Amino acid sequence: MRAVVQRVRQGSVVVDGEVVGAVGVGLLALVGVTHSDDEAAARKLADKIAGLRVMADDDGVMNRSVLDTGGEVLVVSQFTLYGDTSRGRRPSWVSAARPEQAEPLVAVVVDELKRMGVPVATGRFGADMQVELVNDGPVTILLEV
16 A cells, blocks of 8 residues: 655545535545555554654654544545556556555545544545645655555
8 A cells, every 4th residue: 555645734525515524634645555565554543643643743843643642543545555557647547456456455545543532634545636735744654555
């Protein structure tokens, strides 16, 4: 699994003109799934997201996690994280898991974050989403498990 995680002041997902998920201070996690991923990978990714020390401490140093700060996480499925452009300019999506595999694994990430006590909002799996965010820093981290 892969995630592009951005520290945000706020973030939201709009589908058909309706806000379906929104967070304040915390993280936006774009999550991609590949064929070899399983529930263990999803739980590990959730743990990494929740424990990622990119939130500022009292001295302004990136030393805290959303668990430490009470931050929120907006999780958005993103099959394009597995786009392959090594053979040209048009991405191949062969490495991205099919929806019937990916959707439950993204749900495991969400459920695991909630189990840890992290407030979580989501996009809508498979929908055409407009993602809005105010990137804080900017801080953007690529996670892979």
